[in-house]
Amino acid sequence: MTALLELRGVDKAFGSVRVLQGVDFTVESGHVVALAGENGAGKSTLMKIITGIYRRDAGSMKYRGQEARFANARQSMDAGIAMIHQELNLLPALSVGENIFLGREPVDSTGRILWGEIDRESRHWLGQLKQNIDPRTETGKLSIAQQQMVEIARALSMNAEVIIMDEPTDSLTDVETKILFDVVDHLRAEGKGLVFISHRLGEIFQMCDDVAVLRDGAMVHQGPVSEIDEDTLIRHMVGRELSDQYPFVPAVPAAVRLKVEGLVARGVREVSFEARAxxxxxxxxxxxxxxxxxxxxxxxxxxxxxxxxxxxxxxMRIGTPRDGVRAGIGYVTEDRKLEGLIQSHGLRRNMSLTGLFRFSGSSGHIDKRAERAEITDYINAFSIKTHGIDAVVSQLSGGNQQKVSIAKSLVPKPRILILDEPTRGVDVGAKREIYTLINELKAQGLCILLMSSDMPELLGISDRILVMSNGLLTGSFDRGEADQEAIMRCTVAGLTEGTVQ
Known part of the structure; x- marks a missing residue:
């Protein structure tokens, strides 16, 4: 095999904090390399060095056999390196076609954009992903999963030699994931080199040829996937044994905390259910x-x-999020970048945003000391890796941002906590921390609603599972009777029957 990309002894520091230490990393032609590691291990920093966003402090990088030092992302893109970002880098007000060819628009001899070519090429690349999306559609009107497919189509349209995929399946259904895997197989057969970053360990063993593991900024393992098992991979990632992935604690019977009757809203059709403290x-x-x-x-x-x-x-009369917070409801959105956090603000401002009323007296002045003390407690409790309480959120890894988002929902001291995909983009060690936190919140009497597309997660930590399809509740299972097959039957019931079971 030929090394398309080869890094040796790469160092990177931000101030006094060393983020990468002597990292070696190789991507061969026709190979898919998994890059694994806990949040904050240095994966994003390493990829930003490869794509020209950051400059390495020491070490070398060869691309296609030649020494490479990209000054910016455009240079790496022009050289043939493309990246599919976990946090979508799309402009919602532009069309799908405009996003796919943003900065690379085809023009005629007079400089006019060739919109017909953009439309034709966009349909081609979306077709490769079996997506029937009109390239003229405003991107912001698409679902998160569809936007992820647009992001993938953009990378494919570059005809890159090295393609980096950062959590590409996080928002995709099983069907869409299978389509993506077929595309990856095709790219591998063409001799492309792919870097596959995923916290879903099953995908690593299913899709990848090699696996490289970063821990605390150092490369602790790189070798064939066939020579490692899941337990060993986890041990490399976290530096310790990690048993009991879903630490379930049974609920103690309590009074009904939340009762929903005949609820109708956009995408919701007369839903009724109860949930207990x-x-x-x-x-x-x-x-x-x-x-x-x-x-x-x-x-x-x-x-x-x-x-x-x-x-x-x-x-309760709940017409706005403010009403929800005042009623004692916390909500963790599935889209932390767009809806959950203010990326340009620090941890303290983000985490206390919905709970500022707890730190202000009748005068309206914020008790900064109390605010900082509580936010510091959450940072420590959640093991958030940060340079300080006022570090800008956008500088954190995706998993640490997710921890900030969850903490933000808890600061107002809710009675009900709604978690929408709470472990998306979170490593195995941090997932277990979140599950342990959920158990602690259960013990404190919180009523928790968990929306998740991760079936093992639902089966592993839920006391009951309700199934939705086409805006309807189509099934209800106690923990002891729930299994993946029965749940999947209910997930399609609303599509074919349109009735509540």
Whole structure:
């Protein structure tokens, strides 16, 4: 095999903090290399060095046998290196075609953009992903999964030799993931070199030829996937044994905390259910089933047009997120970049944003000392890797940003916590920390609604599982009777029957 990309002894520091230490990394032609590691291990920094966003402090990088030092992302792109970002880098107000060819628009001899060619080429690359999306559609009107496919189509359109995929399946359904895997197989057969970053360990063993593991900025392993098992991979990642991946603690029977009757909202069709204090109720369903819309309707971000919500027996009028917070509801969005966090602000401002009323007295002045003390407690409790309490959120890894988003929802001290894809883009060690936190919150009496597309996660930590399809509740399972096959039957019931079971 020929090394398309080869890094040797790469160092990178930000101030006094060493992020990468003597890293060696190789991507061969026709190979898919998994890059694994906990959040904050240095994966994003290493990829930003490869793509020209950061400059390395020491070490060498060869691309196609030649020494390479890219001054910016455009230079790496022009050289044939493309990256599919975990945090979508699309402009929602532009069309799909404009996003796919942004900065690379085909023009005629007079400099006019060739819109017909953009439309034709966009349809071609979306077709490779079996996506029937009109390139003229405004990108912001697409689902998160569809936007992820647009991001992938953009990378494919560059005809790059090295393609970096950062958590590409996080928002995709099983069907879409299978399509992507077929595309990866095709690219591998063409001799492309692919870097596959995923916290879903099953995908690494299913898709990749080699696996490289970063831990605390150092490369601790790189070799064939066939020569390693999952337990060993986890041990390389976290530096310790990690047993009991889903540390479930049974719920203690308690009073009904949340009662929803006949709720109707955008994407939600007359949904009724109850959830108890100290219980985790999981919500399963395909992308577009209505799980997110239901969570937002309860919280007040997707105004209900009919139905009632009761909390601890008291009727609630919830028309805005402010109403939801005041009613004692916390909400963690599936899209932390667009909806969950203000990327240009620091941890303290983000985490206390919805709970500032807890730190202000009758005068309206914020008790900064109390605010800083509580935020510091959350940073320590969640093991958030940061340079300080006021570090800018955009500088954190995706997993650490997710921890900030969860902490933000807890600062107002809610009675009900809605978690929409809480472990998306989070490594195995941090996932277990989040599951342990969920158990602690259960023990404190919180009522937790868990919306997740990760079936093992739902089966592993839920006390009950409700299934949604086409905006309807189509199934309900106690923990002991829930299995993947039964749940999957219910996920399509609403599409074919249109009735609540």
């Amino acid at each position: 100290g219980e985790v109720v999981g919500f399963a369903g395909l992308v577009g089933a209505g799980r997110t819309e239901l969570g937002k309707a309860i919280y007040g971000a997707n105004p209900a047009t009919a139905g009632t919500i009761e909390i601890d027996g008291a009727p």
